[in-house]
Amino acid sequence: MPASPATPIRLVLVDDHEMVLHGLDAMLGHFPEEVRIVGQATTAAGALTQVSEHSPDLVLCDVRIGKESGLDLCRQITAQYPGTKVVLLTVYDDEHYLYQALRVGASGYILKRIDGQELVGHLRRAREGETVVDHALAGRVALSAARLSAGEFWSGAHLGLTQRESEVLELLVSGHSNKAVAGRLVVSEDTVKTHVRGLYRKLGVSDRSGAIAVALREGLFH
Template sequence: MSQQPVAVRPAGAEPVRVVVVDDQELFRRGLIMLLGVEPDIEVVGEAGDGQDAVELVKNVVPDVVLLDVRMPKRTGLEACIEIKDLVPAARIIMLTVSDEEADLYEAVKNGASGYLLKDSSIDEVAQAVRVVAEGQSLISPSMAVKLLDEFKEMSRTDKEQVPTPRLTDRELEVLRLVAKGLNNREVAKELFISENTVKNHVRNILEKLQLHSRMEAVMYAVREKLLDLP
């Protein structure tokens, strides 16, 4: 997994509200305890399976959900799809023991903001929560490549789509770099613009396309042939 982008919460900002979902109670409680000492993060609920997770998220509407891939009653993938349907603004980080699991690609395609390995340090977990709360993704370049390959295989199924919203040349440049797995800081460096300007471009792209995440925007753009990718 590539180095995580850095996010710093503004002074005085509301804490990031987090729900932790994992069927291993010891791991779940340990994660809650460690996140609890972070001044800018507030754990607002926990669940031990995908079914309870969906109900909990619907009730507390958190900013970020840490969601285990493998769970009883309802898998992480199934829960991810339903959570994004019920609470589109919630950012989902999939918790996994391996970044080779096929479910990870399905989860990201269905709205997850990325994944986090279970052997990550607490600093990495806390930083991941901050990063996705800011609207960025935790997706390695290798995952981005695999996702793009799959997106390019998709064909339009709806023949009566509304006209594609027009993105500016700069927005397309930003989207191309996001599609390669670059974070905001890396995009800013590549285009010689500020990180705040990149954030504004990403926000405008999502608003124009009426989408909720960066990867959804990339998926849309590839399907609509807005990007000239190799």
């Protein structure tokens, strides 16, 4: 049964910087009738403990928690505690992180430059079942969707890959070395390595075989 709109949102804050936690605590403290912070954590393990102990409505966490992944944490929370929603609050103004967040079950993706009133509004809508996206990203996402439906996108765009990263990945799948990719695309080998590192990061893999496996699993190239 959904919570009454009059019931404060029970919230757990997760960020590896205590200064950020203090700032959020102070910001949301101006809205005691709408938000009640029931726990805070600076690590993924600490976050899971807080969720287990307090059964919050929402967890507000960063995409990165030190060396840990807020995306992995989101996946764990939504799998283990289906009654708790996760909203990501981050500095990463990047569609590929947004797409990954939605893929792991996040209920929202918000940039840290947001003010308190907007943040509370987003949290309220997320608790009510909406998927909330920061206004700064929403327009770009809508444009991406329009381009995709018009057939103007490239393979891997939905995973956050740039067009050049997609071209590099296609050549890797075809068995080309970095040097051969550089020759085909008429760029330096260092440039290819930069694109390779970027696509590894976006696909969540650490090597060529992992990238190829994702490409094949997603059916990116035919």
